[in-house]
Amino acid sequence: MESYLPSFSLKGKTAVITGATKGIGRAIAFSYAESGANVILIARSEKDLVNTVETIKNNFDVSADYIVASVSELDKITNQLEEKTSDSGIDILVNNAGMNIRSEALNVTEEEWQQIIDTNMKSALFLSKYVAKNMIKNKTKGKIISISSVAGQTALRTGVVYAMTKAAIIQMTKTLSLEWGKYGINVNAIGPWYFPTALTEKLLENEQYVQDIVERTPMQRIGMLEEIAGPAVFLASDASNYMTGQTLMVDGGMTIYGF
Numbered sequence: 001m002e003s004y005l006p007s008f009s010l011k012g013k014t015a016v017i018t019g020a021t022k023g024i025g026r027a028i029a030f031s032y033a034e035s036g037a038n039v040i041l042i043a044r045s046e047k048d049l050v051n052t053v054e055t056i057k058n059n060f061d062v063s064a065d066y067i068v069a070s071v072s073e074l075d076k077i078t079n080q081l082e083e084k085t086s087d088s089g090i091d092i093l094v095n096n097a098g099m100n101i102r103s104e105a106l107n108v109t110e111e112e113w114q115q116i117i118d119t120n121m122k123s124a125l126f127l128s129k130y131v132a133k134n135m136i137k138n139k140t141k142g143k144i145i146s147i148s149s150v151a152g153q154t155a156l157r158t159g160v161v162y163a164m165t166k167a168a169i170i171q172m173t174k175t176l177s178l179e180w181g182k183y184g185i186n187v188n189a190i191g192p193w194y195f196p197t198a199l200t201e202k203l204l205e206n207e208q209y210v211q212d213i214v215e216r217t218p219m220q221r222i223g224m225l226e227e228i229a230g231p232a233v234f235l236a237s238d239a240s241n242y243m244t245g246q247t248l249m250v251d252g253g254m255t256i257y258g259f
């Protein structure tokens, strides 16, 4: 009987995830492992990495490894990826690591600018470049997924530099998908609205702030981490093989809300 149901499984795939020990990155790492992927996690805290990798290995029948590095340490990361993926290659990259310093534009400093763009933007491009070369060499029809934000598409109160980096991710996604489509590499992004993580913890402790979020959100609530894991698994799986250059806003409807 004919079937039109594609595979959402990541069994046997090798997935590299940055910022994978907390928040959205951790949720994606766990959901990828649960979907069958072998994972390589990149973060700055070895203690957190060991904890996350051990938990994944104890709960899912996959391999899990890690690289202790800031995403701005590109050579350190790519040298270790070269070693760790020499047999497997890389099937999936998730550019998740991100940070914010919420200064008003009149107060923003060059140091803040550099820290935010290095983490949120530069690392995503140069890790994507490394992984794409790996995929092309191995003829892997791979998936590159970057975490943008609704801030990349609409004005928020949470800082101009952060917003610029998230808008850049949306445009980077389109341009890389244009250049790498012929290799069968899908390049997409996810644009979350608010999810409860360390990055947003302080903001979400403020009841009025949460009320303001709810009023701007058709689904009238903030997201749950499993609600971002689903789209992330979809974009990493064969189910999205004909989607590229897109940014999926996972936002409870916030970006479509006019008035």
Ligand SMILES: NC(=O)C1=CN([C@@H]2O[C@H](COP(=O)(O)OP(=O)(O)OC[C@H]3O[C@@H](n4cnc5c(N)ncnc54)[C@H](O)[C@@H]3O)[C@@H](O)[C@H]2O)C=CC1
Pocket: 018, 019, 020, 021, 022, 023, 024, 025, 042, 043, 044, 069, 070, 071, 072, 096, 097, 098, 099, 119, 147, 148, 149, 150, 191, 192, 193, 194, 195, 196, 197, 198, 199, 200
């Ligand atoms: N939580 C939310 O409401 C939203 C989050 N995002 C984006 O989602 C991504 C993940 O954010 P969250 O999980 O919320 O934040 P989080 O702060 O809970 O986790 C971010 C992870 O990235 C790591 N990280 C930060 N800078 C790094 C660096 N230089 N090198 C290596 N790792 C680094 C952190 O240590 C942490 O483990 C970010 O790109 C953020 O901009 C976008 C929209 C909304």
Ligand SMILES: C[C@H](O)[C@@H]1OC(=O)[C@H](O)[C@@H]1O
Pocket: 099, 100, 102, 149, 150, 151, 156, 158, 159, 162, 192, 193, 194, 199, 200
């Ligand atoms: C939804 C935004 O991305 C949100 O704004 C912030 O300042 C946090 O950094 C979140 O990412």
